Amino acid sequence: MVAAAAGPVRKRVVILGGGFGGINAVTGLGKLPVDVTLVDRRNHYLFQPLLYQVALAVLSPADIAQPIRALVRNHPNVDVLMDEAVGFDVAQRRVHLKTGVELEYDYLIVATGSTHSYFGKDEWAKLAPGLKTIEDATEIRRRVLLAFELAERQMMETGTHPALNFVIIGGGPTGVELAGAISDIARLYMSRDFRHIDPSMAKVLILEGGPNILAAYPVDLQQKAIEQLAELGVMVRTGAHVSDVQPGYVMVGEERIDAVVTLWAAGVQASPLGKMLGTETDKRGAVIVDGHLNPPGHPEIFICGDLAHVEQDGKQVPGVAQPAMQMGTYAAKRIGRLVAAGAGSDGSGKNEQFRYFDKGDMATIGRKAAVAKIEWPFKAHWSGFPAWMTWLVVHIFFLIGFRNRLAVFRQWAWTYLTFKDGARLITGSQELPGWNAQEEHTGVVTTKPLDMSSPKT
Amino acid sequence: MVAAAAGPVRKRVVILGGGFGGINAVTGLGKLPVDVTLVDRRNHYLFQPLLYQVALAVLSPADIAQPIRALVRNHPNVDVLMDEAVGFDVAQRRVHLKTGVELEYDYLIVATGSTHSYFGKDEWAKLAPGLKTIEDATEIRRRVLLAFELAERQMMETGTHPALNFVIIGGGPTGVELAGAISDIARLYMSRDFRHIDPSMAKVLILEGGPNILAAYPVDLQQKAIEQLAELGVMVRTGAHVSDVQPGYVMVGEERIDAVVTLWAAGVQASPLGKMLGTETDKRGAVIVDGHLNPPGHPEIFICGDLAHVEQDGKQVPGVAQPAMQMGTYAAKRIGRLVAAGAGSDGSGKNEQFRYFDKGDMATIGRKAAVAKIEWPFKAHWSGFPAWMTWLVVHIFFLIGFRNRLAVFRQWAWTYLTFKDGARLITGSQELPGWNAQEEHTGVVTTKPLDMSSPKT
Secondary structure (H helix, E strand, C coil): CCCHHHCCCCEEEEEECCCHHHHHHHHHHCCCCEEEEEEECCCEEECHHHHHHHHCCCCCHHHCEEEHHHHCCCCCCEEEEECCEEEEECCCCEEEECCCCEEECCEEEECCCEEEECCCCHHHCCCCCCCCCHHHHHHHHHHHHHHHHHHHHHHHHHCCCCCCEEEEECCCHHHHHHHHHHHHHHHHHHHHHCCCCCHHHCEEEEECCCCCCCCCCCHHHHHHHHHHHHHCCEEEECCCCEEEEECCEEEECCEEEECCEEEECCEEEECCHHHHCCCCECCCCCEECCCCCCCCCCCCEEECHHHEECEECCEECCCCHHHHHHHHHHHHHHHHHHHHHCCCCCCCCCCCCCCCCCCEEEEEECCCEEEEEECCCCCEEEEHHHHHHHHHHHHHHHCCCHHHHHHHHHHHHHHHHHCCCCCCCCCCCCCCCCCCCCCCCCCCCCCCECCCCCCCC | CCCHHHCCCCEEEEEECCCHHHHHHHHHHCCCCEEEEEEECCCEEECHHHHHHHHCCCCCHHHCEEEHHHHCCCCCCEEEEECCEEEEECCCCEEEECCCCEEECCEEEECCCEEEECCCCHHHCCCCCCCCCHHHHHHHHHHHHHHHHHHHHHHHHHCCCCCCEEEEECCCHHHHHHHHHHHHHHHHHHHHHCCCCCHHHCEEEEECCCCCCCCCCCHHHHHHHHHHHHHCCEEEECCCCEEEEECCEEEECCEEEECCEEEECCEEEECCHHHHCCCCECCCCCEECCCCCCCCCCCCEEECHHHEECEECCEECCCCHHHHHHHHHHHHHHHHHHHHHCCCCCCCCCCCCCCCCCCEEEEEECCCEEEEEECCCCCEEEEHHHHHHHHHHHHHHHCCCHHHHHHHHHHHHHHHHHCCCCCCCCCCCCCCCCCCCCCCCCCCCCCCECCCCCCCC
16 A cells, blocks of 8 residues: 555646636635645735725725635645736646746636726826726725815815816726716715815716616616616716827717716726637637636636636626636636546546526615616516615625625625715825816916805805 | 804914824814814824834724814814915915915914934935835835745745845834834734745844834833843844945944845934924924924914924923824814904913823833833833733724724724734735845846645645
């Protein structure tokens, strides 16, 4: 009998990306007799569906993020490496890292997600930040809060201020959630804190290039969403193609729309690693994979989450949290089977394919409404408060980590009951690009004494 | 009888700075028949004594900060202006703001505090950040956490890493608190999360230029502090004059001390506004004031907090939170008396002077010890766990705002009981200045496969 210590060499699994796909894969692989290295350029896992609440000062970054090391602490076979993959040698089964080192693998899981696409206009990125990272969220928070502060200051100093137009480019779930949250902030919170301006006069506008907002939702819910947005004062323009983004305004064709803050929720493109695998990608840059989540000819490579182009029942599986989680779990299970089947096997004997189990999809609209397309445990289209309650319960439930779940729940309960909020911090620069672009700049510095008349109450 | 609406013009009070001095002044003035404008370049009030806990990932920024507008919401006579004072015309009683506007006042409270002093070596600021703002705290958090990540990465890739030396320049309360907290992080938290490096081997060194750390404390507590720091593995060198700060190391005379992270807790200088008043300042730039907190010849100007040089019983009142709060309260009360005494009065009939009521002073040393010089309700020198418990109760009690108080208490309880923590986020750049300065750079990029041997457990 051979001693256990001299057993076969353990298979090495490399996971790129610590998002929904990667973290669910690592959880599955943590129980298997393999050595795992999880590579992410960030040290934290982020619960992205709540990121817009950080951007709009309801939650703190730490409420929705956890150190990746803490998540894998109980899996001694998992290594975490804070680094970035920059290429592959799929023939040699190696990943090139940014530091110049190479990482060997027997199995590779690529789950590096997607990033904003400015349709080739990368210069728009600084003018219209999108929402993917914690830095993005605090930058959006800074801009939105700063706009009210600058307006109040200018009102006190000159008796006028630029129109508080918030323009959101893109009418998908992120755009709709940002719009509702900005409207909430302006009407419910800000209006109690400012004395000279009227924050409830702020206007929120969604510019959607396609014919409908929430394109992935059924028509009745799209209509409900427009109605619920209208109740919050959010205007929606569909078929509105943005031709230019400038400091202080946005162009839709020949029309100029003033904007003190412009946000980007329009396009995403897959992580550039997808194309580096050398197999076929779709127009977004996502890797076209088979039913095992493998690119053609590579049973040892799995693509999970946003980066995977998976067709199911003639439709593409959407790039949201649930499929990503399920793909990560599937990839781990599949690798476990291949390893168990032994060296040389391609696992074809165990042919169970990935299948997305769609429980539904939801988007909130402000602090009391949502739209929910429910697929499981029953089929339904909900909107308004019932949908919002469903959203609440589901998101609390899926938040990884007991502490975060409790903290977020308490924070929400407190905010909703008291309208109070300690996360409304402006950090970083105190400049806003294009502030006052609405007015003619005369070059004359105002020096008249500040309007110190008794403030309105 | 004259209608109330045609009553006398209300006096205008301008407060510069929304820290301990300014916020306590505004709370007092909020009840008086005056019009108040509070100017701060930040939108938030910061509970600075807990800032080191944000820097070391125990608390989130929002736990110890509150929007200034929220704090003054119930005082309709208070305006908040997010702007920055850049000068004065004391003859005309006007404040010049950065935006070019002027602000007229009848009474002025200047409470703009202090900032780091690098003793003329401003180029050190980027290499050795200090701890004054939320941005400072998240930058220190980033550097400390990143050092462990980079060491782990390098250990996996090359089998070695630079010594994890954390050097803190300055042995005052901030230096001692930072040192204890870094040692805690390394020994208690990090060592469970890293597989290839041993974070508990991290070294923390305090370099103090003077003969003693905690110079403002009695000798027995200084000695206790050194003992308690030694128990945490923190080394203290006194009489150590730093002659240079470079990426990756610090020079003390001719001796080079390697440092993956260098922090600055050495010198402070008063806000430059102090000197702009044109009256006498001390060598730190603080304004020398009389018993009414007025600079000579200006009964309408009050200096509060760090910016005030106040002598009491032959000693200078220290630049910490409590005197600042008491000065703010005093200034508001004094202005109330002057206003009540009527136009033309200099208030000399009501001659009550400011007197600092010293309840004591405390500094924590890690998560279980502290030194406390207690002056009220009894006199005592405490150290160790009793001092730490006292610190805990006092700081919870003085945290402004019920929500923050509860949130911080829960966060602390959770962290201390579970050693868990969701605030350990690295945001911003993933580069550390001077990383690897300890080694010869050869210019050769390592390309050998990563050490994928089974990690230590």
